[in-house]
Amino acid sequence: MSDKENLPKIQALIVGFSIIELVAKSPQPLKFNDIHHHTKITKSNLHKYLHTLTSLGVLYRDQESGHYSGGPALIDYGMATVNSENILEKVGPFLEEINILSKETTLLAVWTHDGPTIIHMIHSRAGLNLGGQVGTVLPIHSAGGKLFGALLNGPLLDEWIAGETEHLSAEEKATLQTDFEEIQKNGIAFASEALAPSISSTAIPIFNHDSRMLGAIIIVGFQGTVPASLEEELSVQLLKKSEEISSLFGFSK
Incomplete structure (x- = not known):
C-alpha cells in the first residue's frame, strides 16, 4: 500500500462528493427522498449537506418542485476543466x-x-x-x-x-x-x-x-x-x- 493511501481522508468531503456525483450523473433532477435512498445518509445530516452545497452553487434546488440538479458552480468548474x-x-x-x-x-x-x-x-x-x-x-x-x-x-x-x-x-x-x-x-x-x-x-x-x-x-x-x-x-x-x-x-x- 502506498503512502498516499495511508494518509487520513476527510470523511465529510467524501460524503459531500458522493452526493454531488449522484446528482450530477442522474439523467433527471432528484428529490430529497431519492438522494436519501441512494446515499443512506441520515435525513438530518443530508439536509445540512444539501443546504451547504446549494448555498455554494454546486447544486441547485428548484423552489417549486424541491428537486435537486447540478448548480451553476458545478457547470463552471466543468467548463474551466475542459477549457484548460x-x-x-x-x-x-x-x-x-x-x-x-x-x-x-x-x-x-x-x-x-x-x-x-x-x-x-x-x-x-x-x-x-x-x-x-x-x-x-x-x-x-x-x-x-x-x-x-x-x-x-x-x-x-x-x-x-x-x-x-x-x-x-x-x-x-x-x-x-x-x-x-x-x-x-x-x-x-x-x-x-x-x-x-x-x-x-x-x-x-x-x-x-x-x-x-x-x-x-x-x-x-x-x-x-x-x-x-x-x-x-x-x-x-x-x-x-x-x-x-x-x-x-x-x-x-
Whole structure:
C-alpha cells in the first residue's frame, strides 16, 4: 500500500462528493427522498449537506418542485476543466494510432483567427510531407476546411467562408454547400486535389461536451490511399475514433 493511501481522508468531503456525483450523473433532477435512498445518509445530516452545497452553487434546488440538479458552480468548474485541457496532450496518442492505421500523414487542426490551422502532424510511413506544415491554414476545399465549414459556427467562420468562396462560381458554391450537408449528416469529410495535385484527404471532428467542434484529425495521402467514401472500412474506423476521442472531452450522442 502506498503512502498516499495511508494518509487520513476527510470523511465529510467524501460524503459531500458522493452526493454531488449522484446528482450530477442522474439523467433527471432528484428529490430529497431519492438522494436519501441512494446515499443512506441520515435525513438530518443530508439536509445540512444539501443546504451547504446549494448555498455554494454546486447544486441547485428548484423552489417549486424541491428537486435537486447540478448548480451553476458545478457547470463552471466543468467548463474551466475542459477549457484548460491541452487538446494535443489528449489527442496525441490517437493521432499515432490513426497514423499507424492509415499509414498516411496525420494532422491535427484547430480553429484560429486565420482559419483551420495545423498544430501537429505525423508524417506518413514513407516519410512524405503531403499536408503542409505546422501553422499551415487549410483551404476550404480540403477535407479539414470543409469539416470546419460544415460543423463550426460563428462570425469568424462566416468571414473565413466568405473570403474562401469569394471567387467561386455559383455552381461551385452550390457543390460546396452540398458537401457541407453531407458532412453534417455523416460526420466525416472527403476531398481530392485541394492541398496539391493527386493528393486526397479525409477528416473527422473532435467535439466537446456541448457538441462544439474543438478540432479535426485529418489524414492526407495520394489518391486511392485514403478513404473517398463513407462505405470504406477505414472511414468506419475513423468515425469510431471520432466518437472515442470526443468522449474524452465529455461528448456523447
